[in-house]
Amino acid sequence: MRRLLGLLSKDFTVAYRNYFFLIVFVVAALLIAATVFLVPEQLSTGTGILYTLDEVDSSLAKPVIALFEGHKEYKRLDSKEAIVEQMKKNKNTVGIVIYEEQEQLRFEVIMQGFENERSKNAMALTLESLANIGQLQAESIETVLLDKDMDYGKIAFNKSIVPLLLLNEPIMLGFIFLATLIFMEREEDTIKAYMVTPGRIKEYLLSKIILMMVLSLISTILITVFTVGIDVNWLMLIAITIAGSWFSSCMAMLLGSFFDSISKAMIWILGISLVLSVPMAAYFVPSFSPAYLTVIPTYDLMFALREAVFPGTNPAVMYRSILILAALGAIMYAMSVLSYKRSLARD
Amino acid sequence: MIRVKNLYHSYTNDSNYAVKDVSFEISKGEIFGFLGPSGAGKSTTQKILIGLLQLQRGEVSIDGKDIRNANRKLFNSIGVSFERANVYKKLTGIENLSFFAQMFSVPTEDPLKLLKMVGLQDAASKKASSYSKGMLQRLVFARSMINNPSIWFLDEPTSGLDPTTTSVIKDIIRNRQKQGATVFLTTHNMHIAEELCDRVAFITNGEISAIDSPRSLKLKYGEKRVIVEHIEAGELTKEELSLTEEANKERLSSIISAGKIETMHTQEASLEDIFIKLTGKELK
Known part of the structure; x- marks a missing residue:
């Protein structure tokens, strides 16, 4: 010792x-x-979505608008020009122009140009599901939390x-x-x-x-x-x-x-x-x-x-x-x- | 006190031996010089004796204990002064000695007393990093005495020291011997060996070529010669003559008979001369 x-x-x-x-x-x-x-204290790494409605029947677009309005990353603008202008100021955004064609919702996606293929594909799949939002059955997706008390997201x-x-x-x-x-x-x-x-x-x-x-x-x-x-x-x-x-x-x-x-x-x-x-x-x-x-x-x-x-x-x-x-x-x-x-x- | 028998050591674990069939015994209270040039096997032998190298072949016992089975407590009676100044540079002189004092489980010397003995009392509180080479050498020497060792290994203890300090170190070694310490002195300095050692061993290429007292070696291998200055035909003449060769002995008799000798000095071979004669190598 x-x-x-x-x-x-x-x-x-x-x-x-x-x-x-x-x-x-x-x-x-x-x-x-x-x-x-x-x-x-808070860090947002999510991409902002700027969208506008271009002559769309309000009843057709209602479910999509309701979905978008439930997320703070989504922001509605008046026109495609406004979207482009905003996107030039904030590079962490993509734009969506929603329009109607043959009583179906159609989407025009405006990207910055540096997005990779995976991001583009993810966006395409998301919008495809939105186009058929009426057929989407949310109740068929069940989320099970193994640990309900564990929420590191609050830190x-x-x-x-x-x-x-x-x-x-x-x-x-x-x-x-x-x-x-x-x-x-x-x-x-x-x-x-x-x-x-x-x-x-x-x-x-x-x-x-x-x-x-x-x-x-x-x-x-x-x-x-x-x-x-x-x-x-x-x-x-x-x-x-x-x-x-x-x-x-x-x-x-x-x-x-x-x-x-x-x-x-x-x-x-x-x-x-x-x-x-x-x-x-x-x-x-x-x-x-x-x-x-x-x-x-x-x-x-x-x-x-x-x-x-x-x-x-x-x-x-x-x-x-x-x-x-x-x-x-x-x-x-x-x-x-x-x-x-x-x-x-x-x- | 120290017994070495048929010691071999190879760094490459083959027949390329750094030390080959080395045997010697050192009695209690004896100063034994281990002399040889660099790379002769001195340090290898010493490292085996102090446990820094594993004993591969042969027998070594210290104080009657086989070092293969020796307990680390054996080091309580051993002191080692390394040639390399291996001290803690960030610690002061006194902190270095105090630290090592705590490593032994026997009564130890007062660190300041040891520093005074080697003339480092004024630098006791200075970091070792500020010491000169000679001061570091003295600190290492002082450290080797911290546990009052009865078996003392000294590797080139006066290397890099001035004549005055060398003289102090030699006196300390002699005093320790008087107190009963056994000293294993490794050096290539023949003058130190000649002055201090009771016996010396010459080692070259890992093998011992001679073991005896310096006096006996000189008597045995040194040629007795005499230098005479005398007047011959009106002029001062200087001659070096052997006292063993018949022709030289007759010549010396004739010079003495003539009665015109100015000076006459006997010439003894130095230990270095004997070393060169026996080994064919110089001590470097």
Whole structure:
């Protein structure tokens, strides 16, 4: 225990003098400021529809108009010219001119020109169904909600990105920090001096992991308190952050054991960071969950963080994530200990 | 105290040995010099003895314990001064020593006392990154004494030091020896070895070519010679003569008989001369 405390004291001092704590505070402050002041609370990514009626029998067009008026993205204008004028001002719009031909509704679609084929096809299918709106049986489509209480849509957009920040900043930054610390000590060759004391490799590595956990917790707590507030599942959030930090630290240590300088390892550090970041693509589209994405441990971790920050009814993802990260970390930790012993013998 | 028998080591795990059939024993309280040029196998042997390299073949015991089965507590009685100044550059001198003091489970020395011994007391609170090469070397040397080691491995302890500091370091080593420490000194500096070592081993190409005290080696392999300056035919003449070759001995007798000797000095071979004679290599 005395040795571990000595190692912790040394590692915290070295980290402090390398500005690790300052970097964590500054990056957290920047992210908090950006989240609170720059990212909008509401974000609309939908396309606006501008439409006009060109000599249409009102009874024929009534169901369509009723449908359009129920959506705020739809706006009725007086003429085709007005639509074109508005579209030139707002590129995120398409226009529809509704007219009548042989007692049938017809649509003329005006597009900006940059829309892809998929968008054009989707629009065509939508309008085709509108043309036959009288035959559409809405009651034949039934929507079943597996979790009626889960409504992440009610969370302000700027707060909804907090779990991504918690994934990226404390855990991924920890990966970079630890790699930096390990390579700095490798270049100093101090591990050899340590290895001729009764100290063990596992204590040496554990001290660095604890340092990274503390840095991660500082960052997580700061970001969470100043963006989302204190109404989160703290116990789980802390447990998940520790598990995530343990996983990323062990991975950085294992990586560090294969290289003798940070420049040689840099391509791997960046590559692994990139792979670990890929699951973020699925954050706002949970239905996008191909197997190659879900096997990356940060996929579950990301949703576990969201569950802890915005407590819902899916605690299973938190427990699963903690267990997986703890197990993977333990395997990499054991491999790191062996790898360090080997790499010392190589030098 | 240290026993090495038929030690082999290959970095490539084949018959290309960096250390080949090395055997020696070091008694308690002895200063044993391990001498050889760069790449001779000195560091490899030392790394095996201090556990930084795995023992592949042969036997090594320290303080009666086979290092294959040794507990890490054995390091409580071992001190190592590395040739490379491997210290934490972001920590001060005293923080470096205090940190290492915490790694041992035996009573340790006062870090400031050690820094004073090597003349670093004024730089104790400065970060090691601001130290000169010589200061770093002294810090590494001081660190190796933090646990009062009874077995002390010194790798080029005076490398890069000025003559005054070198003299201080030599005195510290002698004092530690008087207190009972066993010293394994790795160096290519023959003067240091000659002054400090009770016995030396010459190693080249991974093999030991001789082990003995510096005096015995010189007596055994050094040629006794004498330089005489004398007046002959009215002029000052200088001659170097062997004391073992018959013709030279007769010539020296005739010079002495003539009674016109101005100066006469016996010439001893240096340890470096003996090394070159035995190994055919220079110490670089």
